[in-house]
Amino acid sequence: MKTATLQIRTPEGIVFSQSLAGPVTRFLAWFVDVSCVLAIMVCVGYLAVVLALISSGFATAFYTLAYFVISIAYGIACEWGWRGQTVGKRLLRLRVVDAEGLRLQFNQVVTRNLLRFIDALPVFYFVGGVVCWLHPRCQRLGDIAANTLVIRNPRLLEPDLDQLLTGKFNSLRQYPHLAARLRQNLSPSEAALGLQALLRRDEFEPVARIELFAALAEHFRAKVEFPPEATDGIADEQYVRNVVDVIYRTRTDAKLERVGA
Amino acid sequence: MIIDLQRFVASERPCWAELERMLDKLEQEPNARMSLEQIQRFQILFERTAADLAKLTTFSSEPETRRYLEHLVARAYGEIHETRERRRRIFPLRWFFETLPQTFRRHVRAFWLSLAITLAGCAFGALALSLDPEAKSVLMPFSHLQQDPAQRVAQEEKAVTDRLAGNKSSFSTFLMTHNTKVSILTLAMGMTWGVGTVVLLFYNGVILGAVAADYVAAGQTKFLLGWLLPHGVVEIPAILIAGQAGLILAGALIGWGSRVPMRTRLRRVTGDLVTLIFGVGLLLVWAGFIEAFLSQYHEPVVPYFAKIAFGLVELLLLILYLSFSGSGRNPLGVREASVPVQEAAR
Numbered sequence A: 001m002k003t004a005t006l007q008i009r010t011p012e013g014i015v016f017s018q019s020l021a022g023p024v025t026r027f028l029a030w031f032v033d034v035s036c037v038l039a040i041m042v043c044v045g046y047l048a049v050v051l052a053l054i055s056s057g058f059a060t061a062f063y064t065l066a067y068f069v070i071s072i073a074y075g076i077a078c079e080w081g082w083r084g085q086t087v088g089k090r091l092l093r094l095r096v097v098d099a100e101g102l103r104l105q106f107n108q109v110v111t112r113n114l115l116r117f118i119d120a121l122p123v124f125y126f127v128g129g130v131v132c133w134l135h136p137r138c139q140r141l142g143d144i145a146a147n148t149l150v151i152r153n154p155r156l157l158e159p160d161l162d163q164l165l166t167g168k169f170n171s172l173r174q175y176p177h178l179a180a181r182l183r184q185n186l187s188p189s190e191a192a193l194g195l196q197a198l199l200r201r202d203e204f205e206p207v208a209r210i211e212l213f214a215a216l217a218e219h220f221r222a223k224v225e226f227p228p229e230a231t232d233g234i235a236d237e238q239y240v241r242n243v244v245d246v247i248y249r250t251r252t253d254a255k256l257e258r259v260g261a
Numbered sequence B: 001m002i003i004d005l006q007r008f009v010a011s012e013r014p015c016w017a018e019l020e021r022m023l024d025k026l027e028q029e030p031n032a033r034m035s036l037e038q039i040q041r042f043q044i045l046f047e048r049t050a051a052d053l054a055k056l057t058t059f060s061s062e063p064e065t066r067r068y069l070e071h072l073v074a075r076a077y078g079e080i081h082e083t084r085e086r087r088r089r090i091f092p093l094r095w096f097f098e099t100l101p102q103t104f105r106r107h108v109r110a111f112w113l114s115l116a117i118t119l120a121g122c123a124f125g126a127l128a129l130s131l132d133p134e135a136k137s138v139l140m141p142f143s144h145l146q147q148d149p150a151q152r153v154a155q156e157e158k159a160v161t162d163r164l165a166g167n168k169s170s171f172s173t174f175l176m177t178h179n180t181k182v183s184i185l186t187l188a189m190g191m192t193w194g195v196g197t198v199v200l201l202f203y204n205g206v207i208l209g210a211v212a213a214d215y216v217a218a219g220q221t222k223f224l225l226g227w228l229l230p231h232g233v234v235e236i237p238a239i240l241i242a243g244q245a246g247l248i249l250a251g252a253l254i255g256w257g258s259r260v261p262m263r264t265r266l267r268r269v270t271g272d273l274v275t276l277i278f279g280v281g282l283l284l285v286w287a288g289f290i291e292a293f294l295s296q297y298h299e300p301v302v303p304y305f306a307k308i309a310f311g312l313v314e315l316l317l318l319i320l321y322l323s324f325s326g327s328g329r330n331p332l333g334v335r336e337a338s339v340p341v342q343e344a345a346r
Helices: A023-052 A056-081 A087-091 A106-114 A126-134 A141-146 A176-185 A188-199 A206-223 A236-254 B005-028 B036-057 B063-081 B092-106 B108-131 B133-139 B149-158 B168-192 B195-217 B221-254 B262-295 B304-324 B341-345
Strands: A005-009 A015-020 A094-098 A148-152
Touching: A015 A148, A015 B063, A023 A056, A023 A087, A023 A094, A023 A126, A056 A106, A056 B168, A087 A094, A094 A106, A094 B063, A106 A141, A106 B168, A106 B262, A126 A141, A141 A148, A141 B168, A141 B262, A176 A206, A176 A236, A188 A206, A188 A236, A206 A236, B005 B036, B005 B063, B036 B063, B092 B108, B092 B262, B092 B304, B108 B133, B108 B195, B108 B221, B133 B195, B149 B221, B168 B195, B168 B221, B168 B262, B195 B221, B221 B262, B221 B304, B262 B304
Parallel strands: none
Antiparallel strands: A005 A015, A094 A148
């Protein structure tokens, strides 16, 4: 699966990254948006029925114009008013942003929405989907012209540590400065690897399980060397469990107030 | 190095929250202006938050906090490093009388190219029909154009009932929306390096040339002018301007002779494309009204000379508007004069 990221380096030297949305997620968001437009048109249709009592010609004109305006203006109004989001994008946690991390401009919003006319060809956004699929930054033609990207803000679920870490004594916690160094030296993916291994421990064959945790424990031991009294007599799996506890429990135990939207 | 993560987060959180509040306010009130002290504070908070993110980036835990800080820094980065003009208010009259014609003139070469392609299509259509009258159904695949011109004129002039009675508004709306869709597609086809735009302009020209040749050959020139001029003098330039926009887009995409990166080239023309296509929309609304309420009525209801004169007056006004409106004020155009230095260097 394609999981491209947008990385921006600020003049201050800070790098921040955001995940880019792929064509399938974007198609689903579009599907929701089309449903929204159709729902609005049903309401407009009822209004047109009332207007038809006065003049059928006027009612037809009203409906035709309303459909045209709403189908084009829906994306523009939502993305401009909600800072790059439509109903579909909100539901799927997507957002349109400037390709260089700058503020999204009205002109960009209009351009990317008008260029849907070519992206939607011949049916169901085939052109836009193919371009998005092939493009390294997952841009459709409208995004390329408008210098925009669609990013994902996935909700990060906290791991259920209680089922893994049973509150047993953790000898590594006796050395807070080494625990801090461990948190510093381990990359997020390495920490996640340890966590996933623990979460899936019952799915492994017994031999594979022993080998896996031995390899992980060896890798973690190489990152930070704890004194022998903290590690002697601890099985490899328990060592990995202690490492994960040191890394992830910091936040959970502290009961910090949630920061973030 | 962070020894005590809990203390670090607790001590920095007020700064992050303050920055978030300032960002919320900026985004909710785009017209609000910050004082110098507020701007300085904003800058300090951004730098501090960015530094916090740098500290947390290699940290194995706290993925949510890291993501939150990334989101915060991304928002603040956009506000601090944005150099493009922020439109605080919309002035419709200024836009109509200055921005639109200035933008048109700034890219007038693309318009002439659009016109040339259409005229080439006209010549091809006229020539093809005169050489092979049997090709009429291929060149003009529309049922209402298949009839013999002389017969149609006779029918129209003898008509005693208004065939559009009660349907003028719906017909007008259909014309507006259909033509606007074609125009937007003509613009959007610029993304095919202009090939699609050229094909659409040429095809429009072919139909126009074939219709003109058909009616002229049948001796119905007066009817043709009375029928097409009232709305055509606005509708055809509108399509040409849409073609102009498509060619501008293609030019930015191709970037002949330009050493500026494609993204910068596209960024520079985006505003002009939007201005032009909104202008096209306005022209087509007018053309739609005229076509439904005037163009479809012929002698004896409306004299041909009156319709032709009306069309010529419209054409004259349109030429004057596009050529001279707003020329006394900032002839370079607001956007062109204010291309940010940072953007140009990017």
